[in-house]
Amino acid sequence: MDLKRLINGSFEHAEEVKEFFKNKDVNDRLDDGDIEGYELLLRKPDGEVQSISPISAVLFSADLPVYRNIVRDDLENRRNQILNTEEFPGNLAAYDRLLNLVKHKATVIPFVGAGFSVASGCPSWSEYIEQEALNAGLKTDIAERLKVGDHENLMDEVVVALGIDLFTRDFRSNFEGGRITPALSPSSELAGLFNECYITTNFDRVLDHCHHESMPFDEKVVGKDDTGRFLKAIYRNEKYLLKLHGNIDEPRDRVLTKNEYDKGYGEGKVDYSFPIPRTLQRIFGSFTVLFVGCSLISDRYLDVLKETYSFAPALIPDHFAIVVAPDDEAERLLRDRHLASHGITPIWFANGDWDKPEEILKLLKLES
Incomplete structure (x- = not known):
């Protein structure tokens, strides 16, 4: 028929x-x-x-x-299955709030972390740091330091031990080339759902490639850009990609080592005269952000978000994260309190259920 x-x-x-x-x-x-x-x-x-x-x-x-x-x-059955409402009953309300924003064409800015590049063939950022630390001969308890969010100091030690040239060469070998297949990344499901501005801390180019064929970015800017172009693009409904921490092979704009973090965010405390925290403060205080592929354990952009939220929690827009849940309930409660202190509402998925973020994005597309 x-x-x-x-x-x-x-x-x-x-x-x-x-x-x-x-x-x-x-x-x-x-x-x-x-x-x-x-x-x-x-x-x-x-x-x-x-x-x-x-x-x-x-x-x-x-x-x-x-x-x-x-x-x-x-x-309804698919919602309950995808959102795993039996294990995470709060997911449904969080998802519906996000869906309502998407349906009403509110500005929602995806903030894409390294976890969204793993399916394309890239190693996870924590796994990569751990391997490079071993290559550098570091003897400290690497896994424990990563668990508590000591990425910044550990990365500094790795780069110092290996040298930035060797580190950059190894990065390209692991995150670029023919074995990386961007189409396999959940980032491909973001295209068509969020068609305006994006933020990423990733040094790889998976997100860019996912959007290149169907809806390419009009422009890509780095976090240290002091022109305000990214903020203007949000208001103009243009499609810009903010490479928050720059590119691996551009030392002037890169934020990777502790020294580079200090130059990007301020030494000791956040310095809002610097372009990165000033831009983030405006974004976090004005627009909903959806974190995907982010561990949200420790990074200086979280310091900016926490300070922005603490200043006026009642006035800050809703922020969301599709994030893996700790297996232990007590630990999950601590993580939830941590996210809440930053104004983030989680949509949880179980550890090992790595297809769930993509399924949640597909569900958003279907219902919006």
Whole structure:
């Protein structure tokens, strides 16, 4: 049966036709029998019974209320499964708040961390630092230092021990080249959902490549840029990428070692006369930020966020994070309190459930 001819012939309004084809995943599963309990039968005058297919198109054309009930029930089941509401009951309310912003075209700025490059073939940032620390011959308890968020000092020791040239060469070998497949990154699901400005701390180019074919960035700027171009782009609804900590091979704009962090954020405490914290303060205080692929344990951009939130918590827009939950409930409570102190509402997923961030983004796309 020609679905398009059936659907287009049954409804005069394009929105009704669009509704059917938007539900392609549900339609396919309904037609394949994966949604149990539904079968359409034609009983002929001679008593012969014949199945009618495709079920989805026939139901949509003949009994739209029933069709919509099936779609609604299926969506509710998918929400509960994807958001894992049995283990994380608070996920649903957090997700609905984020969905409401997306539906109403509010400005939501994705903040993309290294975790979103792992599926493309890049090592995780913590794994990479640990391996480089071992290569550098460091004997300290590397894993424990990473667990408590001592990335900055550990990275400084690694770069000093290896030298920046060797570190940069090794970085390119691990984060660039033919074995990296950007299309496998969940970042590809951000395109089409958030079509304006993005922020990333990543030195790799996975996010840029994910958007290059369909919706390329109009411009890429670094965090130390002092022109205010990124903020202007947000207000103008232009699509800019803010490489917050610069690029690995550009020492002038890079923020990697402790010395570079001090030059980017201030020494001892955050210095808001510097471009990076000044820009972040404006962003965090004015627009919703969605953190994805970020551990959110320790980084100086979190210091800016915490200070911005503490100054006027009632006036700060909602911020969200799709973030892995600690296995231990007591530890999860501590993490939740940590996030709350920064004005971040988590949408949790279980450790090891690495497909969940992509599924949550797909669900947002479907419902928005």
